[in-house]
Amino acid sequence: xxxxxxxxxxxxxxxxxxxxxxxxxxxxxxxxxxxxxxxxxxxxxxxxxxxxxxxxxxxxxxxxxxxxxxxxxxxxxxxxxxxxxxxxxxxxxxxxxxxxxxxxxxxxxxxxxxxxxxxxxxxxxxxxxxxxxxxxxxxxxxxxxxxxxxxxxxxxxxxxxxxxxxxxxxxxxxxxxxxxxxxxxxxxxxxxxxxxxx
Amino acid sequence: xxxxxxxxxxxxxxxxxxxxxxxxxxxxxxxxxxxxxxxxxxxxxxxxxxxxxxxxxxxxxxxxxxxxxxxxxxxxxxxxxxxxxxxxxxxxxxxxxxxxxxxxxxxxxxxxxxxxxxxxxxxxxxxxxxxxxxxxxxxxxxxxxxxxxxxxxxxxxxxxxxxxxxxxxxxxxxxxxxxxxxxxxxxxxxxxxxxxxxxxxxxxxxxxxxxxxxxxxxxxxxxxxxxxxxxxxxxxxxxxxxxxxxxxxxxxxxxxxxxxxxxxxxxxxxxxxxxxxxxxxxxxxxxxxxxxxxxxxxxxxxxxxxxxxxxxxxxxxxxxxxxxxxxxxxxxxxxxxxxxxxxxxxxxxxxxxxxxxxxxxxxxxxxxxxxxxxxxxxxxxxxxxxxxxxxxxxxxxxxxxxxxxxxxxxxxxxxxxxxxxxxxxxxxxxxxxxxxxxxxxxxxxxxxxxxxxxxxxxxxxxxxxxxxxxxxxxxxxxxxxxxxxxxxxxxxxxxxxxxxxxxxxxxxxxxxxxxxxxxxxxxxxxxxxxxxxxxxxxxxxxxxxxxxxxxxxxxxxxxxxxxxxxxxxxxxxxxxxxxxxx
Numbered sequence: 178x179x180x181x182x183x184x185x186x187x188x189x190x191x192x193x194x195x196x197x198x199x200x201x202x203x204x205x206x207x208x209x210x211x212x213x214x215x216x217x218x219x220x221x222x223x224x225x226x227x228x229x230x231x232x233x234x235x236x237x238x239x240x241x242x243x244x245x246x247x248x249x250x251x252x253x254x255x256x257x258x259x260x261x262x263x264x265x266x267x268x269x270x271x272x273x274x275x276x277x278x279x280x281x282x283x284x285x286x287x288x289x290x291x292x293x294x295x296x297x298x299x300x301x302x303x304x305x306x307x308x309x310x311x312x313x314x315x316x317x318x319x320x321x322x323x324x325x326x327x328x329x330x331x332x333x334x335x336x337x338x339x340x341x342x343x344x345x346x347x348x349x350x351x352x353x354x355x356x357x358x359x360x361x362x363x364x365x366x367x368x369x370x371x372x373x374x375x
Numbered sequence: 376x377x378x379x380x381x382x383x384x385x386x387x388x389x390x391x392x393x394x395x396x397x398x399x400x401x402x403x404x405x406x407x408x409x410x411x412x413x414x415x416x417x418x419x420x421x422x423x424x425x426x427x428x429x430x431x432x433x434x435x436x437x438x439x440x441x442x443x444x445x446x447x448x449x450x451x452x453x454x455x456x457x458x459x460x461x462x463x464x465x466x467x468x469x470x471x472x473x474x475x476x477x478x479x480x481x482x483x484x485x486x487x488x489x490x491x492x493x494x495x496x497x498x499x500x501x502x503x504x505x506x507x508x509x510x511x512x513x514x515x516x517x518x519x520x521x522x523x524x525x526x527x528x529x530x531x532x533x534x535x536x537x538x539x540x541x542x543x544x545x546x547x548x549x550x551x552x553x554x555x556x557x558x559x560x561x562x563x564x565x566x567x568x569x570x571x572x573x574x575x576x577x578x579x580x581x582x583x584x585x586x587x588x589x590x591x592x593x594x595x596x597x598x599x600x601x602x603x604x605x606x607x608x609x610x611x612x613x614x615x616x617x618x619x620x621x622x623x624x625x626x627x628x629x630x631x632x633x634x635x636x637x638x639x640x641x642x643x644x645x646x647x648x649x650x651x652x653x654x655x656x657x658x659x660x661x662x663x664x665x666x667x668x669x670x671x672x673x674x675x676x677x678x679x680x681x682x683x684x685x686x687x688x689x690x691x692x693x694x695x696x697x698x699x700x701x702x703x704x705x706x707x708x709x710x711x712x713x714x715x716x717x718x719x720x721x722x723x724x725x726x727x728x729x730x731x732x733x734x735x736x737x738x739x740x741x742x743x744x745x746x747x748x749x750x751x752x753x754x755x756x757x758x759x760x761x762x763x764x765x766x767x768x769x770x771x772x773x774x775x776x777x778x779x780x781x782x783x784x785x786x787x788x789x790x791x792x793x794x795x796x797x798x799x800x801x802x803x804x805x806x807x808x809x810x811x812x813x814x815x816x817x818x819x820x821x822x823x824x825x826x827x828x829x830x831x832x833x834x835x836x837x838x839x840x841x842x843x844x845x846x847x848x849x850x851x852x853x854x855x856x857x858x859x860x861x862x863x864x865x866x867x868x869x870x871x872x873x874x875x876x877x878x879x880x881x882x883x884x885x886x887x888x889x890x891x892x893x894x895x896x897x898x899x900x901x902x903x904x905x906x907x908x909x910x911x912x913x914x915x916x917x918x919x920x921x922x923x924x925x926x927x928x929x930x931x932x933x934x935x936x937x938x939x940x941x942x943x944x945x946x947x948x949x950x951x952x953x954x955x956x957x
Contacts, residue, residue: 181497182498182500184576192574196500199575200571203566203571204563206602207604207605210602214605214608214610215609222624225642226642301620303621303622303639305640306622306640312620313616313622313624
């Protein structure tokens, strides 16, 4: 049946995109609404609160800065892995994709240390609405990172079999995963100042 | 194209095993039918719930006849329904009817089955995601239903789940939230799929201005699902955190329950939930009604044998409706004390959004003018939709104006209003669609006599149920009352509750001809060719039922969707795929 459906590997001549690229953009639009709603909820809660703690005094800004660099770097390596696939260099693709995954894991490890230090000081989501927002937003972002890692891992290992069969479709898949990965990165770029600095 | 033909040819030959062909299928037609059958079952279950509740409303405190033994002691004592069980049924009636019944039928079933056929595509753009969308919906439905078997029963905070009550409610509410998460993700996948299919997979020659109106309606509906559901997902996550992790997103400071102060951090905002919820739930109203309008337009154009009046006006209206539906949500919240400026804004947008709805209704009525109308069953349902939706729409005006809403808010008037839109409105359109596309799905027609019996009795009893609610509401009867006799001012209209209840039970009887007709016609209905209604759109050029891959010849489109009674032609219809002069 896959032979029947058009525009899987090659872009539609008018819209200029493949089905999966359009699909992932639509998905990201809905993700914008998801995080948009959460950020709005944050604004409503914070403006309605008589007092709101300063993030920089409670949270670990140096660690979060490190994490920001890790995530931005992983976006760059993701692009490099896509470029390698686009120039049909499977070995290079594997290298950059593996580095992307490792950086994603490093982000989660740093995050886990941050959580751990909060828990050890008996700061939980139930403590107050600052911590509630912090844990919920970063937790949901963390789940998104994990989903991105799983997708990337799949593309690195079993998914890369497609490279031999249809390299153009394979490159399209990496591009879709990359768009998602950049989006997850972008969410963090918003989360970092909102939670840690403002 | 040669490649596509070869693949289509190749496909007819190898048979898939039963479970791949009918259970875990990736064919849009099978998934559409799975959605349809599951949604019809859920509609029946939701209807059964309200029939039980209507006994309590008509005869409060009297034991339920016949059925009393099938309920647990936490639900009914001596056949008398407990208030908690009444609340569970109420919450689940709303949830099931909207999220598990009408939307899956309108978008999941018709969107899946008809859209690829009408755009001339062999399948949806993402067949596997399509199957996943159905199974997420199915799991969500199972979670909702099994929550009744929890020790404390299912969710009982209404389909709106307003905090703080929903957060201090029993375990059923957690299941409701998890069930909703499945349904939200299901509709997310579905809407991405429908949008991509419409944008990428239209047949050659099928420009946007040649799309059947049903496809336009599904297009806008999918955008609403795509962009309006995520805020509810966000809200559900926050409510889950409130319930499970002890946060206070929606819990205000100093909350006292049963005389005891709750041990929570506080500082939350219960109205925040209402904003997030209605940000979804108002566009959701248009998710319910737009596909219905699409179905009605197809049927009216075909059965008046003339082009729809003002096709472009219809399209601009539906797109405008889609945009506006994102900025009217707080008209559900006039009584929350959000301030007069906010209320004024939402009152104005609400009045504006009624304009495109009226344009759509007017063009459909004008389409009837001068047509040679065929009064078959789908057309009868479509014709009944027009006044029923009009009653639903017009009774909404006093609710949208915030001074009149003060009196009417949370009364039976509201229930009457939105049920006129959804029950004799959308559900009639969905019935019309079943009678209209049944020959395409099965290759056989449904019986006309049984269809007409189904229509006339349904039409009468729908009105018997919902018309009295306007009177009750104006008299000040609150919705969500377990015991209508509790307040003195309700007693004068108690007789109307009896009328409504009998209407509901008789409406159930009126569905028997439909259920019988449906199953009987699958096996013994009159056989038809591919185009029994002499219609113009692409789905009628595919065989009935369409094979895997849909079209035997790749369709090519030469004209708009509603070229009926074109002067100088022998036939009174000019199919979209007929080349010039043929």
